[in-house]
Amino acid sequence: MIGYVTLGTNDIETAAKFYDALLAEIGARRFMEFDQFIAWGVSIEQPGLAITKPFDGNTATVGNGVMIALQVDSPEKVNLVYNKAIELGAKDEGPAGPRGVLPGFYAGYFRDLDGNKLNVFCMMAPNI
Template identity: 65%
Template sequence: MIGYVTLGTNHFEQAAAFYDTLLAEIGARRIMEGEQFIAWGVSPAKPSLGIIKPFNGQPACVGNGSMVALVVDSADKIKALHAKALALGGSDEGGPGPRGTSGFYAAYFRDLDGNKLNAFCMQS
């Protein structure tokens, strides 16, 4: 149902480098780009994540309660993605581990602009 998500940035080049390296951890690459935006994905037919300079020319700001969730297929990939985000200058919002009792395993972090993301998988 979700086609793509964009995150506003005030530091386009730094954000591009952050996501180039971070999303490569889960096999994503740039699938579309222009002067104002870049989108990463594993396929043009699958949901993607993008950064964008706001159209209205105003500074980008972080949405309170907004988060992008990246589905991956293993706890090991979640641990690697979380560690990579922190190594790239992101901040920790909750380290890798199980959440609740339903098999939900996740890690939470913020990018260089303060946008909140998580990586998750469902374990049996």
């Protein structure tokens, strides 16, 4: 149902470098690019992530309560992407590990360089 998600940025070049390096960890690459808008995805048939300078000309701000979740296929990939985000200057919002919200839910939370909240997660088979 979701086609893509857009995050605001005040520094398109710096944000683009962050997301180029981060999303490469999950096989995503740029598939659309304009002066004020860049989008990444693993395929055109799957949801993508984009950054943009606000078209209204105002300063980009973080949406309180908004979070983007990036799904991967293993806890190792969660660790890889989460650690890459922190290495790239993201702020920790909860280290990678199992979460009690759902059996088998494994996630790491961080804020990008503009303060947007993201997580990377996978669903593992619960231990029964």
